[in-house]
Amino acid sequence: MNKAVRPSRPQTRRQRVEEKEQAIIAAARAVFGKNGFDKAKIAEIAKRAGVAEGTVYLYFENKNALLLAVATEFYDRLTHDAAEGIKSLPDTKSRLAFLARHHVERVAAEWPMLSTAMMPFKASDEYRQTEGYQLNRTYVEVFDQVIRDGINRGDIRTDVPLSVMRDIFYGGLEYGARTLRMRPDRADLDETVDQMMQILSVGMLVKPAAVDTDGGAADAVLDRLEKIATRLETTAATTD
């Protein structure tokens, strides 16, 4: 039934195995995402992956392990791309903007899977001891590092704990992502993320508002105004 596909025929045995594992994970992600973990059937995952039911159990201990594999793959990529993305960005604000854009993009795309399938990893009181928690921990560590860096640079206010910032950042973004998903048009993703960042960055950044905590952007305004003033002064002096 599955004629050997010529061009991309996997060479080594190991490659073939990995390919199949990937196929199962991909199928699982789709099926878990459709109606959640509990309603997902191994049979459907197997069919989608093009393998027999029993084969799934050759690659994964059980349904839970399969979910963990899906989650791991998802988070690994998420974390990797996040870390990679901020490398070239110089300032805190643009880094946060990138992380926001990146997160919303991925979360919006995988929302069904995330919201339902991964619940088992989040629900319990012992969440912190689960692998799911650890995955998430590693991911948000990228954000945490940006914030810590920002604090060192004097960009980030220090009167609010990192954990609070993190919760608002990701919590807000996730709600936003969900709202986005419910709309027919996704074209406004960029705009929405911008708007979210306008609120978030004002709340987290320091600079100008250092005085009254107010919006962060005021800093920039003041900076520029100061420069203009200086120029004016210079001009005035010259004019004199």
Added chain:
Amino acid sequence: MNKAVRPSRPQTRRQRVEEKEQAIIAAARAVFGKNGFDKAKIAEIAKRAGVAEGTVYLYFENKNALLLAVATEFYDRLTHDAAEGIKSLPDTKSRLAFLARHHVERVAAEWPMLSTAMMPFKASDEYRQTEGYQLNRTYVEVFDQVIRDGINRGDIRTDVPLSVMRDIFYGGLEYGARTLRMRPDRADLDETVDQMMQILSVGMLVKPAAVDTDGGAADAVLDRLEKIATRLETTAATTD
């Protein structure tokens, strides 16, 4: 049919019936919350409620109807208390603070139930057509009204859509609530909410930096300032 209700012990039949219904809903909330809707067993709910399994079906058509009842009751109370709470508060900022406190308090308390059991109401793409969505819609309407009011009063920035504010507000709070739950000590609830509000109110409110909050408007302001500066420079030069 409505005999004058006299407060005897188990009281009137109707009261007893309502009491039992409440017991079942309470039990269901607890059990749904433990491991999610799918893993919840009617048998356990019945046992917790102190009734026979069949009795549950006397009060609720099926498992789904029971979940809906739980959600409805939860949201009804949530909405009612929210609306009631802001009545006596005069200014936008204190209203938002109240809503935040109220939400976190309730959500933190009911997080297990919310996060898992109500997923069926949130997961699907047709979420907006579900009763779950409507319940939530009614609830956040309270927040929306506060924001609209705040805009009229000039308290709330207008360059970010209400929906974005709402997502960040509730999304952030919910993450925060979850984090709170994972800590052994809940004593710091007040403090945490305060901190969250520091970020959120700075992001949403106008006042403190009515002028300089940046917001998108800052750019425009800066643009104009820059033009003015340029004109001044030119003028200065020319004047020379």
Added chain:
Amino acid sequence: MNKAVRPSRPQTRRQRVEEKEQAIIAAARAVFGKNGFDKAKIAEIAKRAGVAEGTVYLYFENKNALLLAVATEFYDRLTHDAAEGIKSLPDTKSRLAFLARHHVERVAAEWPMLSTAMMPFKASDEYRQTEGYQLNRTYVEVFDQVIRDGINRGDIRTDVPLSVMRDIFYGGLEYGARTLRMRPDRADLDETVDQMMQILSVGMLVKPAAVDTDGGAADAVLDRLEKIATRLETTAATTD
């Protein structure tokens, strides 16, 4: 909810009781008839009878007893009317015709009830020991008596056992009744019964049939033989 119905208000307590019993039996007949005994729900019977579920159990030990009551009432009336009907009929043939008409009429009317609800009384190997069997036994006794009478009068053939005649008579009629029910028009009931009787009476009756029934081809044979005999007689006479 049940206003006292004036005109037919039952006088004695006993009458009221009997009325309720009848109501329950009638309701049961209808409900049993709809989908069979097993699918019939006591709750529906109670509602139809205008009583509470528990009340049914005041009048009947259990569901089986209720079915038996329905069957008993049905057979009692059936038997009574059959016995009454043949009283005034003088000859075997018209009696059988009456029984056939009577049976088809009743069976066609009550077919749903009979075919499904009363199965429990017919199915088992121990049928002969059931009350259902006895009811039926009493009913067909009317037929048996007609046949025995007919034999004494020389109307009924004696080379076929009564039991065989009975089976064919009632078996045939019942199938016929069922077929009738499946047709939209019941107008042809009389005609169909006539046709069935043409077959059955030819098969069971002795002489008279020979003349008029045609059916019995024997008549024709005899006719021919008689003619031959006549011819022979004539010939013989002539030959002489």
Added chain:
Amino acid sequence: MNKAVRPSRPQTRRQRVEEKEQAIIAAARAVFGKNGFDKAKIAEIAKRAGVAEGTVYLYFENKNALLLAVATEFYDRLTHDAAEGIKSLPDTKSRLAFLARHHVERVAAEWPMLSTAMMPFKASDEYRQTEGYQLNRTYVEVFDQVIRDGINRGDIRTDVPLSVMRDIFYGGLEYGARTLRMRPDRADLDETVDQMMQILSVGMLVKPAAVDTDGGAADAVLDRLEKIATRLETTAATTD
């Protein structure tokens, strides 16, 4: 896919599968037959078939489908054997006799199953639209054909509709079969069928039958023949 089937022990996989399917159908036939469809438990069917409960659902969608399978198999064989049996029989009478014998034999053997389990297929008013009806339709078509043939040959009377004949034929036989079942000795099956046919064939056949069938009327015929003979003798004597 169709490897040459070599008769090993449990043989090919396909054979084993078919064997198991047959085992389940056979078990279902027995269990359905015992107390009817509703009272039959899948658990018992599974146990009888020597498989796990779940296995039943591997072969049949649900309980109803299983019943349909039982009915289909039964009717298929019944129809096949009926059609096969009449092939070599030359005259209408012997064909009908064969069909009667065949029907009673099968129906008597399977009466429990038929009478109870298949009720769901017969009870409803929409019977004609059910698969059960179609199965039966196909079966009686064999009978119908014999009758139509008989009419063409001048064997069958034409003043009674085919449908009426069919109902009496099968209705009568079925009652007869049931009666047979209730007796401990089945030895008299042949005799009983003969007797039933004596009534039925007299009723349905046209003249000639009377001669050789002896049909029930033979006695009367003989009686009358004797009288004629006597007359002839007398005549002869007189002539002398």
Added chain:
DNA sequence: TATGAATGAGGTTTCATTCAT
């Protein structure tokens, strides 16, 4: 007598997991 809420045993069906091939 009458009610109808409550019971709880039991049946059908699903599906993760196993295992013989």
Added chain:
DNA sequence: TATGAATGAAACCTCATTCAT
């Protein structure tokens, strides 16, 4: 390794029957 038929535990739900009022 791969298969997919087989398993059987377990869950939802129904409904005859009981019993407190």
